[in-house]
Amino acid sequence: MKSTLEWVNIILGGWLLVSPWIFGFSGNAGAAWSAWLVGGLVLILAAWALSDKGTWEDWSNALIAAIGFFTPWFASYTKLSSASWNMWIVSLIIVIVALWAAYSPEAKTSS
Numbered sequence: 001m002k003s004t005l006e007w008v009n010i011i012l013g014g015w016l017l018v019s020p021w022i023f024g025f026s027g028n029a030g031a032a033w034s035a036w037l038v039g040g041l042v043l044i045l046a047a048w049a050l051s052d053k054g055t056w057e058d059w060s061n062a063l064i065a066a067i068g069f070f071t072p073w074f075a076s077y078t079k080l081s082s083a084s085w086n087m088w089i090v091s092l093i094i095v096i097v098a099l100w101a102a103y104s105p106e107a108k109t110s111s
């Protein structure tokens with residue numbers, strides 16, 4: 001189950017990476033860079049977690065996505081509804097999936 005959850009976060013991270021072009025907000029630096037940074041970090045950590053059965057990657061993804069949830073306010077792009085709602089929804093799903101993976105019975109603490 002843990003590997004399935006990591007694949008879900010890889011897909012969600014990839015979605016955030018491409019969403020500025022899909023929704024047309026790549027011209028807004030705050031919105032685009034938020035999506036690229038959060039998406040890229042989540043994708044990399046979830047891919048890393050596939051080969052490491054520890055939980056630090058999952059906890060890191062949960063933290064990164066939680067921070068990402070607030071970027072529409074931090075980077076002042078709440079008026080771009082597609083960018084804001086995309087970040088809010090996807091970040092929330094990433095947090096849920098990352099915590100689920102962290103508490104998965106297959107996960108063990110990594111030193």
